[in-house]
Amino acid sequence: MTKRVLITDFFNSQGGSNTLENKRKKTTSEVVKKVEVVEDAVENKENIVVTKEKTIESTVTTTTTATCSNIDTTAGQDYSTFCKQYNFDKSKWISSLTPEQQELLSLEINTLHITWLAFLHQELTKPYFLNLKRFLHSQTANHKTIYPPQELIYSWSHYTPLPEIKCLILGQDPYHNINQAHGLAFSVLEPTKPPPSLVNIYKTIAIDFPNFKIPEYQELRKAGKPGGGNLTKWARRGVLMLNAVLTVEAHKANSHAKRGWEQFTEQVIKVALDYHSAKDDGGFVIMAWGGPAQLRVEKFGMRLKDGKFCVLKAVHPSPLSAHRGFFQSGVFKKCNEWLEKNGKEKINWGIFDDNIVM
Numbered sequence: 001m002t003k004r005v006l007i008t009d010f011f012n013s014q015g016g017s018n019t020l021e022n023k024r025k026k027t028t029s030e031v032v033k034k035v036e037v038v039e040d041a042v043e044n045k046e047n048i049v050v051t052k053e054k055t056i057e058s059t060v061t062t063t064t065t066a067t068c069s070n071i072d073t074t075a076g077q078d079y080s081t082f083c084k085q086y087n088f089d090k091s092k093w094i095s096s097l098t099p100e101q102q103e104l105l106s107l108e109i110n111t112l113h114i115t116w117l118a119f120l121h122q123e124l125t126k127p128y129f130l131n132l133k134r135f136l137h138s139q140t141a142n143h144k145t146i147y148p149p150q151e152l153i154y155s156w157s158h159y160t161p162l163p164e165i166k167c168l169i170l171g172q173d174p175y176h177n178i179n180q181a182h183g184l185a186f187s188v189l190e191p192t193k194p195p196p197s198l199v200n201i202y203k204t205i206a207i208d209f210p211n212f213k214i215p216e217y218q219e220l221r222k223a224g225k226p227g228g229g230n231l232t233k234w235a236r237r238g239v240l241m242l243n244a245v246l247t248v249e250a251h252k253a254n255s256h257a258k259r260g261w262e263q264f265t266e267q268v269i270k271v272a273l274d275y276h277s278a279k280d281d282g283g284f285v286i287m288a289w290g291g292p293a294q295l296r297v298e299k300f301g302m303r304l305k306d307g308k309f310c311v312l313k314a315v316h317p318s319p320l321s322a323h324r325g326f327f328q329s330g331v332f333k334k335c336n337e338w339l340e341k342n343g344k345e346k347i348n349w350g351i352f353d354d355n356i357v358m
Contacts, residue, residue, distance in 0.1 A: 088121070090117065101130065104133040104134065105125075105130075107154075113162075132264070144249050144250070145249065146249060147248055153246050155183030155184065156240060159232060159235035164238050166237070166284050166339060166345070167286075167339075169287045170242060170289070171186055171244065172243060173254050176248045176252060178250070180195075184235055185241040186241060187229060187231035187232065187241060189229075190227030190230055191226035192227065193217045194228050200326060200327070201317050203327060204329065212350065215351050233351065238284075240272070244292070244296065245262060246265065247261065266296065266299065277308055283310075285339065288312070288314075290315060293316075297311055297313075310335070312335060346358045
């Protein structure tokens with residue numbers, strides 16, 4: 001049993017229809033909660049439990065040391081050397097923000113992994129991103145249900161810190177039903193049944209690696225462990241599963257498209273490419289499934305020509321297109337072959353602890 005601690009801030013923690021209005025009256029006051037995420041290594045659950053709830057009435061720049069320091073509060077790792085190397089001081093950056101920016105960006109300040117924040121902090125203060133955050137705040141004020149839960153929007157950054165990327169899988173829009181999206185493209189929380197696209201992904205892995213055990217939902221449910229669609233283990237192994245859009249209104253697919261997320265996640269990709277291109281140990285694999293993902297990759301054509309990256313294109317794994325070549329694409333086997341050829345550790349694609357698939 002492993003435990004991870006996230007310092008997050010819940011914009012709805014005070015409740016009521018005037019949540020945003022009350023917060024603005026407080027200007028830079030924050031409500032900070034410590035959330036303990038208990039992950040069962042066998043059942044691969046992500047149960048969120050609020051523990052030691054503590055309200056801190058102070059400015060963002062004087063909240064807890066962990067919030068403003070260069071320590072990754074999820075894993076308890078100190079990234080001070082990393083931040084010093086790339087000339088990023090989180091506390092100084094926070095101090096440079098206006099009160100409104102501190103309020104709008106409190107989620108990013110508290111939950112975006114420090115290795116990503118070091119390279120993305122300037123992007124966060126651009127007009128388009130601040131407008132995006134104003135839009136999201138307005139949605140909350142109007143009692144809109146947004147997925148994934150806000151404390152999980154940037155979970156991709158914590159499970160796959162910038163230096164640890166081995167493979168980038170590009171997605172589009174988060175799942176928009178309850179207990180599905182949790183910040184990783186294609187992945188769903190237990191006890192949700194794996195969606196059709198993910199089932200096709202599993203089938204493809206089984207073709208590439210015959211020893212792969214496909215999670216069978218009905219069998220897992222009978223065993224009291226329903227689910228089988230949580231890909232957190234992949235993320236921890238270096239698979240960055242990034243959607244183009246990071247939020248969605250409940251039951252309304254693509255409802256947050258063209259609000260600014262696409263520009264932000266393109267910057268995320270750019271940061272990843274530039275960072276790993278500059279490293280001596282080379283780049284990573286990019287899986288672009290379907291037209292939209294492939295168009296996004298094409299925008300970075302010049303950055304991909306130094307031989308440090310491997311782009312694996314295929315049709316989308318959805319039931320509408322998977323039969324047109326996804327099953328025979330061999331992308332998972334090709335990914336590991338490229339990693340091994342370039343002196344990198346191969347990815348274990350197994351979902352179960354006793355099923356090593358490399």
